[in-house]
Amino acid sequence: MITQENGFFTEEDSVEVVTSRNSNAKSERLKQAMDVVIRKLHEAVKEIEPSQEEWMEAIQFLTQTGATCNDWRQEFILLSDVLGVSMLVDAINNRKPSGASESTVLGPFHVAEAPELPMGSNICLDQKGEDMFIQGLILDTSGQPIADAVIDVWQANDEGFYDVQQKGIQPDFNLRGVFRTGKDGRYWFRAVKPKYYPIPDDGPVGQLLSDLGRHPYRPAHLHYIIKAVGFETLTTHIFDPKDPYINSDAVFGVKRSLLAEFVKVDDRTRSVAYGFEGDFWEVVHDFVLAEER
Incomplete structure (x- = not known):
């Protein structure tokens, strides 16, 4: 066991030799983190025993991953996503009390300036896709409705693209909106049925997925950020359980509690009331917010 900073490096004592050099770290948290990272990295190298060529x-x-990053694309976050690390960090930082809705990853396509709309508005601005009506309640863990909860929603269109991916094709703020609940805690809005889509797979992370025999697709979902005074902010999705990729989300964002039933409705009276021309999809899903800790 190496007990001083200047031990000589050996294969057997590699972890102790390297971590001992960090004894004067300016941050105890940094030292703690690097001790773990170094130990796990050395354990992996000793188990894998890579050749010099494999290590290069x-x-x-990693060099190519960094070179792919730019102002609008973060390939390292994508790498974190496909390795399940982003979801693990999210889970650790969003442990919820019993009964509270679970979180999932934010994703790269949130837009902070989406307009606040009257409850019930249709967030689909280009009238493309299969009509959908979404409704539910925002509740606390005792089952009481939360008034004045702010619900920020966004989704991909029926072709699997967000508005920011199709500037000049989709209208700005298409399939985005912010709503505010009344005293009954109820929310409802109109949209279109989303479709599965691939994460960016034209870079080194996409090549890694291909080499691993994995697909790049995320199952169809709607994004939510829900905020209310006195409660923890919830960032989450709801998913279509019948999506072909529901059991193999490329970024591991699906949780069983976030599956919502997408029901096809044939009701002329309701269609007319919602401003739809024919059949529509309906989703009913409640969210439970945890009190602020």
């Missing part, structure tokens, strides 16, 4: 290939992969 790994270095080149």
Whole structure:
């Protein structure tokens, strides 16, 4: 066991030698984190026993990942996503009390300036896709409705694209909106049935997925950020359980509690009331917010 900073490096004592050099770290938290990272990294190298060529290939992969990052694309976050690390960090930082709705990852396509709309508005601005009516309640863990909860929603269109991906094709703020609940805690709005879509797969992370025999698709979902005074902010999705990729989300964002039933409705009276021309999809899903801790 190495007990001083200047021990000599050996294969057997590699972890102790390296971590001992960090004894004067300016942050105890940094020292703690690096001790764990170094230990796990050395354990992996000792178990895998990579060749010099394999290790250089790994270095080149990380180099290419960094080179792919720019102002609108963060390939390292994508790498974190497909390795399940983003979801694990989210889970650790969003442990909820019993009964509270679970969180999932934010995703890269949220827009902070989406307009606040009257409850019941149709967020589909280009009238493309299969009509959908979404409704539910915002509740606390005792089952009481939460008034004045702010619900920020956004989704991909029926082709799997967000408005920010199709500037000049989709209207700005298409399939986005912010709503505010009344005393009954109820929310409802109109949209279109979303479709599954691929994460960016034209870079090194996409090549890694291909090499691993994995697909790049996320199952169809709607995004929510729900805020209310006195409660923890909830960032989450709801998913279509019948989506072909529901059991193999490329970024591991699906949780069983976030599956919502997408029901096809043939009711002329309701269609007319909602401003739809024919059949529509309906989703009913309640959210339970945890009190602020």
